[in-house]
Amino acid sequence: MDTTLYKSVLTRRSLKYNYYFSAPTAGKPVLLFVHGFPSTSYDWRYQVNFFKDKGYGLIVPDMLGYGGTDKPVDAADYRLSLIAQDLLDILDAEKVDKPIAVGHDW
Numbered sequence: 001m002d003t004t005l006y007k008s009v010l011t012r013r014s015l016k017y018n019y020y021f022s023a024p025t026a027g028k029p030v031l032l033f034v035h036g037f038p039s040t041s042y043d044w045r046y047q048v049n050f051f052k053d054k055g056y057g058l059i060v061p062d063m064l065g066y067g068g069t070d071k072p073v074d075a076a077d078y079r080l081s082l083i084a085q086d087l088l089d090i091l092d093a094e095k096v097d098k099p100i101a102v103g104h105d106w
Contacts, residue, residue, distance in 0.1 A: 001045050001060075006068070011089040013082065017061050018068030019090055020048065024057030030096045032087070033060040036105030040067035047102075059099065061090055 007021050020041055024030055031051055033044040041060040048058055062069040064083055072078070091099060 001042065001048050008068070009090055009093045011086045013077070013086065015064065015070045015072065015077075015086060017064070017070070017086060017090055019059055019061035021060075021094060022048075022052050022058040025055035028055045028057060030057030030059060030094075030099045032091070032096075032099040032101045033058065034087070034101065034103040035060075035063055035066075036103070037063070038066065039063075042067070043104075057096070057099075059090060059094060059096065061087070 001020055005020055005022055006018060008016050008018050010016055018041075033041070033047060035041060035043050041062045044060050048060060052058060064078060064086065065071045091097070
């Protein structure tokens with residue numbers, strides 16, 4: 001994945017998320033790829049290349065605790081409801097209101 005396409009955003013919780021972003025071509029939706037644990041956004045490299053070549057928009061974050069994203073020490077920071085809000089903050093930063101979400105876990 002092209003490292004120059006990585007961005008960062010500070011969420012409402014003041015946590016920094018690192019994410020890959022590529023804008024869509026006209027008429028194509030944005031795909032939100034969410035990796036499982038333990039992993040990073042890099043796991044999606046083949047899917048990113050495939051869908052980017054077809055014009056889809058892509059948001060591929062390093063999830064909380066991994067890659068270039070903050071790594072809080074308090075386990076309470078990892079509640080799924082809070083992480084979901086963090087993802088909404090990323091979508092808001094990119095002005096994306098209806099992504100197609102794709103996820104995996106081990």
